[in-house]
Amino acid sequence: MARKAVDQELSRFRIMEVARNLFATKGYREVSMRCIGQELGYSHGSLYYHFKDKAELFCALVAQDYILLNKLLSDVLTEAPEQGMTRLEMIMLKFIRFGLEYPNHYEIMFLIADADLKKYSEPEQRLLYERFSSLVWEASGRTCDKANNYAYYLFLSMHGFVTHHVHGTIPYDQIELTAREHVKFLCRGLS
Missing domain, CATH: 1.10.357 (Tetracycline Repressor; domain 2)
Known part of the structure; x- marks a missing residue:
């Protein structure tokens, strides 16, 4: 199945900006890598190319x-x-x-x-x-x-x-x- 088209290329910067907003508004424990990926329009697996886990991202x-x-x-x-x-x-x-x-x-x-x-x-x-x-x-x-x-x-x-x-x-x-x-x-x- 082809990947869903997204507006922008996934970058470390974009991941960090979205994660920062989610951590600040929802709390660290309520945010998962899956949640961040969904917000970006990517699978959570694609985030692991940039960060090994949520703690490293934080x-x-x-x-x-x-x-x-x-x-x-x-x-x-x-x-x-x-x-x-x-x-x-x-x-x-x-x-x-x-x-x-x-x-x-x-x-x-x-x-x-x-x-x-x-x-x-x-x-x-x-x-x-x-x-x-x-x-x-x-x-x-x-x-x-x-x-x-x-x-x-x-x-x-x-x-x-x-x-x-x-x-x-x-x-x-x-x-x-x-x-x-x-x-x-x-x-x-x-x-």
């Missing part, structure tokens, strides 16, 4: 999402600071923007409650947090211990802001002013 998503977030944060270090904003404020704002513009990415990276799945994201979360902590240390001029405390509080607050808004219907550009005020308020606590 792990690839987490790694890809952290690479994207790290790149966005690194870009801030090479950009000229916006007038009236410090680099730390820009980094924090970039983190918030990422969470709100990529809600499915953020869901998979930070909001999955499944203990078995957290093991895939914890090493990446730790590296991201250590990097953020060092930026707070540099920006605040505090000792390393105090900077780590400040970084932890800032990170929790940014995460809370994103979590509060991530599933809303308001686009980032309509929340941006509130996000900027939130970041300014948090950084005033460093002084």
Whole structure:
């Protein structure tokens, strides 16, 4: 029997995009390779050419999402600071923007409650947090211990802001002013 015609060639990228959306909306345990294949219009067997199993696919998503977030944060270090904003404020704002513009990415990276799945994201979360902590240390001029405390509080607050808004219907550009005020308020606590 001939394979059903599909609109696009099956690629690793397409599989990951569909899987990310399904994992974020239905939950990891509710999504099977068969479900992903059906969503793509392919048999689930064709997915195994790209990924040996669902866990490897999930792990690839987490790694890809952290690479994207790290790149966005690194870009801030090479950009000229916006007038009236410090680099730390820009980094924090970039983190918030990422969470709100990529809600499915953020869901998979930070909001999955499944203990078995957290093991895939914890090493990446730790590296991201250590990097953020060092930026707070540099920006605040505090000792390393105090900077780590400040970084932890800032990170929790940014995460809370994103979590509060991530599933809303308001686009980032309509929340941006509130996000900027939130970041300014948090950084005033460093002084």
